[in-house]
Amino acid sequence: MLTDRVRELTGREAVRAVPLGRSHAWETYRAETADGGRLFIKALPEDGTAGADAFPGLFESEALGLAWLGRAFGSPAAEVQGWDARTLVLEWIDERPPTPEAAERFGHQLASMHLAGAEGFGADRDGYIGPLPLDNTRDAAWPEFYARRRLEPFLRRAADRGALTPADVRIVEKVVDQVEDLAGEPEPPARVHGDLWSGNVIWQDDGASVVDPSAHGGHREGDLAMLALFGLPHLDRVRDAYNEAAPLAAGWRGRIALHQLYPLLVHVSLFGAAYRTTTMEAARAALHG
CATH class of the missing domain: 3.90.1200.10 (Aminoglycoside phosphotransferase (APH), C-terminal lobe)
Known part of the structure; x- marks a missing residue:
């Protein structure tokens, strides 16, 4: 289950994952955690229609790229919480109106x-x-x-x-x-x-x-x-x-x-x-x- 994968990747207990839709071949979710936090998840579908072998290194590339951008002083890069070949977990970001x-x-x-x-x-x-x-x-x-x-x-x-x-x-x-x-x-x-x-x-x-x-x-x-x-x-x-x-x-x-x-x-x-x-x-x- 996706919540089990979140726990394995982040050490945080996800009490539920709300689907947000599909983008290209992957699905996106908002997860609520037992400690009151929220996470954003990108995952290849559980039904096997897009396996990790179809996109080798996809989430690794994104996770390491965000981390690399994030090492710059003042960087706006989102914070990575965990990843594997099928899943990427980020800290949830509440969007505000642009000013x-x-x-x-x-x-x-x-x-x-x-x-x-x-x-x-x-x-x-x-x-x-x-x-x-x-x-x-x-x-x-x-x-x-x-x-x-x-x-x-x-x-x-x-x-x-x-x-x-x-x-x-x-x-x-x-x-x-x-x-x-x-x-x-x-x-x-x-x-x-x-x-x-x-x-x-x-x-x-x-x-x-x-x-x-x-x-x-x-x-x-x-x-x-x-x-x-x-x-x-x-x-x-x-x-x-x-x-x-x-x-x-x-x-x-x-x-x-x-x-x-x-x-x-x-x-x-x-x-x-x-x-x-x-x-x-x-x-x-x-x-x-």
């Missing part, structure tokens, strides 16, 4: 996390973005990493799915070929969340917490670009506060589309041609800066 003050605090939190840095562009283990496996092999420079580990694999997935036309593929390939020229001045690897869309930001009274990372050493503009992709409340306040703490390089606005192209290719790979138009708009905008 301008919380947005400013979140901007400072995000800057602190990014500035903690990373050993290189990539990670010491492969990961996931949603249910899709992710190659985190390190590269010495970000343009090479972004082209080889992010754009090219998901361009192939999208093309194989038939969601992009041959002409679309050629346009994205131009971005891949020119990414070094489009990337701006070199920056050191930042400690990035890697999947920072608005749904992975849980607002608090004083800032925010972040969940569901695809953590790695990357380009800090990528997290900010993803926040803009699906609309974060008070985004201007977040970016202004971020810029105060860690000023962005000249021309960053012109590179937003370049950084958004990767998550859009992921969406085309997952959901098909519904995201084709937005993806191709981003590819063309990336080429023109």
